[in-house]
Each structure stands twice: as structure tokens, then as C-alpha cells.
Amino acid sequence: MWLVAVSIPLLPAVLVASTVYGAKVAALCRRLLSWLQRLTRGKVCVRSTHAYVFTNCTHGKVVSVLETFDLYNRTHPHLCVSPQAAAALDEAVRRTRPSLVLELGTHCGYSSVRMLHLLPPGGKLITVEQDPVTADLGEEIILVSNFKHDQFQVLTSSSAEAMPKLRSLIGVNGKRSWAEGPGEGFSLVLMDHDAQQYLPDLLALEREELLNVSGCSILLISRKRGAEDIAGVLGHVRTRAESYCVMSDLQCVVEIFYQKKTRGVSR
Structure with a gap:
């Protein structure tokens, strides 16, 4: 309850910040997500692709x-x-x-x-x-x-x-x-x-x-x-x-x- 009570007075400031900086924050999040995808894509892509192809293809063809x-x-x-x-x-x-x-x-x-x-x-x-x-x-x-x-x-x-x-x-x-x-x-x-x-x-x-x-x-x-x-x-x-x-x-x-x-x- 104390966390809610402390947060209520800060709501106007949060709303103003999200309005002013929302686009920049969103763009930053997208760049961060893209970087994380590039960082992890290698092994994840290989494992998931291998599993799909190995399971669904006709072996030997x-x-x-x-x-x-x-x-x-x-x-x-x-x-x-x-x-x-x-x-x-x-x-x-x-x-x-x-x-x-x-x-x-x-x-x-x-x-x-x-x-x-x-x-x-x-x-x-x-x-x-x-x-x-x-x-x-x-x-x-x-x-x-x-x-x-x-x-x-x-x-x-x-x-x-x-x-x-x-x-x-x-x-x-x-x-x-x-x-x-x-x-x-x-x-x-x-x-x-x-x-x-x-x-x-x-x-x-x-x-x-x-x-x-x-x-x-x-x-x-x-x-x-x-x-x-x-x-x-x-x-x-x-x-x-x-x-x-x-x-x-x-x-x-x-x-x-x-x-x-x-x-x-x-x-």
C-alpha cells in the first residue's frame, strides 16, 4: 500500500515524461530489441530451423x-x-x-x-x-x-x-x-x-x-x-x-x- 501511496503524486510527472519522451523511449526500446535479436539469433535460429526441418521433411529426399x-x-x-x-x-x-x-x-x-x-x-x-x-x-x-x-x-x-x-x-x-x-x-x-x-x-x-x-x-x-x-x-x-x-x-x-x-x- 505504501508503494501505491508514494506513486500517486508522481503520476502527473510520469504522464508528462511519457508524452514528451515517449517516441524516443519507444525508439530506444526497438533498437535494444533488435540488438538482442541479432545477439541471440544465431543459435536460436539454427536450433529451431533444424528441429522444424528434421521433423517435417521426408528423410533421404x-x-x-x-x-x-x-x-x-x-x-x-x-x-x-x-x-x-x-x-x-x-x-x-x-x-x-x-x-x-x-x-x-x-x-x-x-x-x-x-x-x-x-x-x-x-x-x-x-x-x-x-x-x-x-x-x-x-x-x-x-x-x-x-x-x-x-x-x-x-x-x-x-x-x-x-x-x-x-x-x-x-x-x-x-x-x-x-x-x-x-x-x-x-x-x-x-x-x-x-x-x-x-x-x-x-x-x-x-x-x-x-x-x-x-x-x-x-x-x-x-x-x-x-x-x-x-x-x-x-x-x-x-x-x-x-x-x-x-x-x-x-x-x-x-x-x-x-x-x-x-x-x-x-x-
């Missing part, structure tokens, strides 16, 4: 897995790549017909399954995921889609730590330890992890000579139009016009193409 992902994505559009980005990814896989694909950021396994479904016979995928829980759940979804371990490998590692491992794994310019035959580098790279790592990882792929010199398409998922991280990659591409070109620059995905020109050969 890749089309059913993708359709279940799409169904869930209708009410949770931030969890998977957008339909526009998915279409761009499909088109890139069909066009390049890559024998070796690198994915940075496994997430729920959606893009992994989508690419594996379209790879040519003998095509391989390496997907890198830093979070162990996410890596395990993503791998389970890939296996549920009826893909085997000789078709893909999940590396639980940061992208920066993965680069030296990738070189030894695919054996660029030498015998591979995972896939048969001489290594030629990645023909397709999908970056959908920490956008701040896009440029450092691209530079590392160059430095480690992990990109197929005959041609490699690199897709960058863009969560925010005009993001500085994407702009940094595009700035680097512009300074390396002899090796790079921008294939497409959509709202949600940017595709750049890398090809190392042979010295002494004019085109």
Missing part, C-alpha cells in the same frame, strides 16, 4: 528438405538466404558446374544442401562453420538430405583458421588428401558468414592460391545494402581489374569472378 526449408522461411525470412539470393546461387552452380565448392558459414545447412543438389557428378563441397553446435546440426541436415561424407566435409573452424587447412585438404597443385586427383582450387565460393571477414578471407584465398586460376565465381551474401564490408571487397576488385570483374550486384547478393591471366598471353 533432398527436394523435400529444400521445400521444408522454404516453408519455414515464409514465416522466418531472416533464417535462410532470400529467394533472390537462392536463385542467384542456383544459377551460379548451374553455370560454373564446379568440381570443388567452398562455403564459409554453414548456418542451418540450407545453402549446403542447395548447392550439393546441383553439383555435377563427382562435385565436392567443403563448408566451414565456427560454431560447433551449428556445424553439427547443419551436418545432420546435409546427411538427412541423403548426401554422403565423400561428397562434402564440414570444418568446425573460423574462416581465418581454415585457410591453411583447406590448402592441405584439397592439395592445390598436388595430391589431395580428401578428394582424388590433382587439386585445382575452388571454382565456386559462397561467403555467408561474418561480413567483416569477407575481404580478409578473399585476400587469404588469393594468398593461399585456393582459387581456381581458370575461373572462380565468388558470391557474397549481403544482409544490408551498401554495407561497408561489401564495399571493401568491391574496392579491392576495382584495384585488381586484371584478375576480377563484378558479374552481378543485386540487393542481397554480389557475384564477382576471379581468373588469373597467364603472362605473355594476350587476349
Whole structure:
């Protein structure tokens, strides 16, 4: 009762404050909620998406897995790549017909399954995921889609730590330890992890000579139009016009193409 008695005289001040500062307080609350969602979305999204897909799809049927992902994505559009980005990814896989694909950021396994479904016979995928829980759940979804371990490998590692491992794994310019035959580098790279790592990882792929010199398409998922991280990659591409070109620059995905020109050969 004493709390009510003390609060009554303060009501006019509270009402005035809510009227004057209500919009600012509401905006602050929205920003705080958005920040909390971004902070917790990673593991929550992976667990909830995995549970839904695993429970509702037909195991062993890749089309059913993708359709279940799409169904869930209708009410949770931030969890998977957008339909526009998915279409761009499909088109890139069909066009390049890559024998070796690198994915940075496994997430729920959606893009992994989508690419594996379209790879040519003998095509391989390496997907890198830093979070162990996410890596395990993503791998389970890939296996549920009826893909085997000789078709893909999940590396639980940061992208920066993965680069030296990738070189030894695919054996660029030498015998591979995972896939048969001489290594030629990645023909397709999908970056959908920490956008701040896009440029450092691209530079590392160059430095480690992990990109197929005959041609490699690199897709960058863009969560925010005009993001500085994407702009940094595009700035680097512009300074390396002899090796790079921008294939497409959509709202949600940017595709750049890398090809190392042979010295002494004019085109």
C-alpha cells in the first residue's frame, strides 16, 4: 500500500515524461530489441530451423528438405538466404558446374544442401562453420538430405583458421588428401558468414592460391545494402581489374569472378 501511496503524486510527472519522451523511449526500446535479436539469433535460429526441418521433411529426399526449408522461411525470412539470393546461387552452380565448392558459414545447412543438389557428378563441397553446435546440426541436415561424407566435409573452424587447412585438404597443385586427383582450387565460393571477414578471407584465398586460376565465381551474401564490408571487397576488385570483374550486384547478393591471366598471353 505504501508503494501505491508514494506513486500517486508522481503520476502527473510520469504522464508528462511519457508524452514528451515517449517516441524516443519507444525508439530506444526497438533498437535494444533488435540488438538482442541479432545477439541471440544465431543459435536460436539454427536450433529451431533444424528441429522444424528434421521433423517435417521426408528423410533421404533432398527436394523435400529444400521445400521444408522454404516453408519455414515464409514465416522466418531472416533464417535462410532470400529467394533472390537462392536463385542467384542456383544459377551460379548451374553455370560454373564446379568440381570443388567452398562455403564459409554453414548456418542451418540450407545453402549446403542447395548447392550439393546441383553439383555435377563427382562435385565436392567443403563448408566451414565456427560454431560447433551449428556445424553439427547443419551436418545432420546435409546427411538427412541423403548426401554422403565423400561428397562434402564440414570444418568446425573460423574462416581465418581454415585457410591453411583447406590448402592441405584439397592439395592445390598436388595430391589431395580428401578428394582424388590433382587439386585445382575452388571454382565456386559462397561467403555467408561474418561480413567483416569477407575481404580478409578473399585476400587469404588469393594468398593461399585456393582459387581456381581458370575461373572462380565468388558470391557474397549481403544482409544490408551498401554495407561497408561489401564495399571493401568491391574496392579491392576495382584495384585488381586484371584478375576480377563484378558479374552481378543485386540487393542481397554480389557475384564477382576471379581468373588469373597467364603472362605473355594476350587476349
